[in-house]
Amino acid sequence: MLSSPRARAGALTLPLIAFLGVTFVAPLGTMLWRSVHEPVVADALPQTLALLEAWDGQAALPEALYQTAAGEFRQLQASRALGGVATRVNRVQGGSRSIIMRTARELHGAAPASWREAMIAAHPAWGEAAIWGAIRQAGQRYTIRHYLNALDLEQDIQGRIVAQPQDQRIYLKLLGNTLAASAAITLICLALGYPLAYLIANTKPRWSNLLLLAVLLPFWSSLLVRSMSWIIMLQKKGVVNDLLVALGLVTEDGRLIMVYNMIGTMVTMTQLLLPFLILPLYAVMRGIPPLHLRAAASLGANPRQAFLHVYWPQTLPGVAAGSLLVFILAIGYYIAPALVGGRTGQFISNLIAYHMQYSLNWGLAAALNFVLLVCVTVILVAYNRLIGIERLRFG
Amino acid sequence: MRDKPPETFGDRLGRVCLVAFCVAVVVFLILPMLVVVPLSFNAAPHFTFTEGMLRLDPDAYSLRWYRAVLEDDSWLQAVRNSLTIGLAATAIATVLGTLAALGLASPHMPGRGVVTSLLISPLITPIIISAVGMSFFFGDIGLAQTHAGLIFAHAALCTPFVIITVTATLSNYNHNLNRAAASLGAHPVTAFFHVQLPLIAPGVISGALFAFVISLDEVIVVTFLGGLDQRTIPRQMWSGVQEHLNPEILAVATLLALFAALVLTTVEWLRRRGTD
Numbered sequence: 001m002l003s004s005p006r007a008r009a010g011a012l013t014l015p016l017i018a019f020l021g022v023t024f025v026a027p028l029g030t031m032l033w034r035s036v037h038e039p040v041v042a043d044a045l046p047q048t049l050a051l052l053e054a055w056d057g058q059a060a061l062p063e064a065l066y067q068t069a070a071g072e073f074r075q076l077q078a079s080r081a082l083g084g085v086a087t088r089v090n091r092v093q094g095g096s097r098s099i100i101m102r103t104a105r106e107l108h109g110a111a112p113a114s115w116r117e118a119m120i121a122a123h124p125a126w127g128e129a130a131i132w133g134a135i136r137q138a139g140q141r142y143t144i145r146h147y148l149n150a151l152d153l154e155q156d157i158q159g160r161i162v163a164q165p166q167d168q169r170i171y172l173k174l175l176g177n178t179l180a181a182s183a184a185i186t187l188i189c190l191a192l193g194y195p196l197a198y199l200i201a202n203t204k205p206r207w208s209n210l211l212l213l214a215v216l217l218p219f220w221s222s223l224l225v226r227s228m229s230w231i232i233m234l235q236k237k238g239v240v241n242d243l244l245v246a247l248g249l250v251t252e253d254g255r256l257i258m259v260y261n262m263i264g265t266m267v268t269m270t271q272l273l274l275p276f277l278i279l280p281l282y283a284v285m286r287g288i289p290p291l292h293l294r295a296a297a298s299l300g301a302n303p304r305q306a307f308l309h310v311y312w313p314q315t316l317p318g319v320a321a322g323s324l325l326v327f328i329l330a331i332g333y334y335i336a337p338a339l340v341g342g343r344t345g346q347f348i349s350n351l352i353a354y355h356m357q358y359s360l361n362w363g364l365a366a367a368l369n370f371v372l373l374v375c376v377t378v379i380l381v382a383y384n385r386l387i388g389i390e391r392l393r394f395g
Numbered sequence: 396m397r398d399k400p401p402e403t404f405g406d407r408l409g410r411v412c413l414v415a416f417c418v419a420v421v422v423f424l425i426l427p428m429l430v431v432v433p434l435s436f437n438a439a440p441h442f443t444f445t446e447g448m449l450r451l452d453p454d455a456y457s458l459r460w461y462r463a464v465l466e467d468d469s470w471l472q473a474v475r476n477s478l479t480i481g482l483a484a485t486a487i488a489t490v491l492g493t494l495a496a497l498g499l500a501s502p503h504m505p506g507r508g509v510v511t512s513l514l515i516s517p518l519i520t521p522i523i524i525s526a527v528g529m530s531f532f533f534g535d536i537g538l539a540q541t542h543a544g545l546i547f548a549h550a551a552l553c554t555p556f557v558i559i560t561v562t563a564t565l566s567n568y569n570h571n572l573n574r575a576a577a578s579l580g581a582h583p584v585t586a587f588f589h590v591q592l593p594l595i596a597p598g599v600i601s602g603a604l605f606a607f608v609i610s611l612d613e614v615i616v617v618t619f620l621g622g623l624d625q626r627t628i629p630r631q632m633w634s635g636v637q638e639h640l641n642p643e644i645l646a647v648a649t650l651l652a653l654f655a656a657l658v659l660t661t662v663e664w665l666r667r668r669g670t671d
Contacts, residue, residue, distance in 0.1 A: 016514060217425060380519055
């Protein structure tokens with residue numbers, strides 16, 4: 001029997017801790033493991049990799065290596081496993097996949113005197129260092145390659161960490177775009193939400209209840225439905241453009257393109273996230289006695305001074321809580337950018353989903369996820385310092 | 396308020412501007428949903444108001460998209476899946492979340508900050524991270540593409556909402572009532588079911604509704620973890636929006652908006668009861 005109140009309180013939380021341990025923490029652990037563990041090439045080409053290990057990246061390669069590699073390629077091709085290996089080498093160096101596949105096809109059933117010459121005849125790339133370096137890198141069983149990739153870095157053939165070529169640096173830029181767009185959305189939400197929260201907190205109960213309802217209804221509604229309704233609102237033949245044309249503000253040919261780009265993403269996300277800013281802000285404003293403003297006025301402050309020196313400072317906890325919540329949620333957004341973002345309005349989450357579903361580079365997806373998780377955790381720690389996470393409330 | 400100074404013209408102008416601005420923000424907040432509802436009754440397969448609709452011509456309106464949804468087996472299957480997964484996940488999340496909230500509300504709770512952070516983390520973690528991690532791990536243990544896998548995943552994502560809602564209710568709860576029950580000889584479990592639970596029930600029910608709404612709207616984990624047999628309403632809408640935007644989706648969206656309004660009414664009613 002649990003006698004001490006400490007043990008009893010702790011015991012009440014244990015079932016959930018255990019449940020989340022399996023359904024949430026273990027998945028994150030698996031992801032971390034996948035981001036550094038890449039066994040496919042290492043398992044497929046053990047002898048080739050063993051021979052490559054001693055190589056300094058410059059010296060001419062021995063005939064024994066060519067013979068071993070050709071043997072392993074042919075074996076893998078027979079068991080239909082070569083495609084997966086070639087794809088992974090290709091991720092280290094573009095173009096490698098077709099070189100490997102073609103070489104294996106041409107060597108099929110061959111018994112040449114010199115394997116080196118046969119492979120170079122199949123594709124001249126085998127005479128150069130680059131592809132061997134790529135195979136060696138792809139063969140690392142434990143690797144930080146995906147993290148380097150996620151940070152737009154790579155290892156050169158000597159193993160030094162260098163920046164990716166200019167045209168392949170996409171992840172940091174996208175992460176930067178995501179952070180910048182999230183910050184902009186947070187500021188817009190603050191600009192739209194602060195006056196409304198103020199009005200709700202400082203008007204007759206009948207009106208404030210009605211206004212609050214207008215904030216709560218979207219809050220409880222489906223994100224998917226709301227994202228979709230913005231497509232209908234903003235598309236070229238949509239309601240907003242129809243209205244603008246009817247009012248004569250734009251011509252029939254000059255219909256604005258407001259969806260499937262960053263504008264669509266920003267408008268939609270602002271509407272989706274606005275309640276998360278208004279509700280905590282309103283909770284704080286409700287607690288500020290109107291007497292304070294009147295006291296300031298009776299002491300001779302004009303309305304602007306009273307607001308700036310008396311009211312605004314007292315709302316700062318609400319401003320911080322709401323803004324940080326909106327910012328954190330915005331960084332991880334996926335649905336709205338995927339539906340209304342088109343090509344230019346994508347967030348980092350959408351690229352992660354792309355690597356999970358289409359390019360199937362799961363290691364890179366996992367590494368990008370951890371970079372994102374680190375960003376969110378840093379902001380969360382700040383949130384916890386400033387506000388205390390246990391004070392998170394809705395409505 | 397007699398002691399209020401007389402309103403100057405500037406004050407009044409400021410007030411009018413504030414109200415006008417706020418009305419614009421409210422329109423921005425609710426307009427998208429208000430547009431979807433009438434368009435779902437559009438007789439033509441368009442996503443904009445036809446001239447007939449603007450003239451309020453009855454022939455321009457129809458229930459054809461609602462009929463199409465009700466006759467479509469894939470939508471009915473999606474409703475069944477959403478209800479099964481949502482209700483089961485809500486049950487798990489509500490029981491585990493309420494227990495944990497009771498523990499966290501105790502003044503003796505050891506390591507409250509760390510435990511709270513851990514238990515709330517599924518809410519703050521970007522959904523794509525949870526979805527990717529779960530698809531790896533649940534795949535490894537054979538729960539990918541099963542109802543059970545999705546139920547556990549959704550329960551994990553929903554518990555923070557239960558914890559937050561129940562914790563808010565518990566902050567108004569008088570813990571002396573439990574002591575009173577104990578002094579009258581009640582076993583702690585008896586005291587919980589007969590004294591505490593009835594009093595915090597509005598918060599627990601709100602939390603459960605919250606959890607259900609989250610599960611009912613979740614599409615990313617379903618996409619990554621579920622198979623064809625686990626298609627839920629939002630998953631079905633998702634492929635509809637991405638592949639071929641079809642007015643049937645507007646009919647489903649309207650029904651979901653109606654459901655949201657119903658939930659909101661219930662939660663507000665419970666909250667008023669809770670604070671009385």
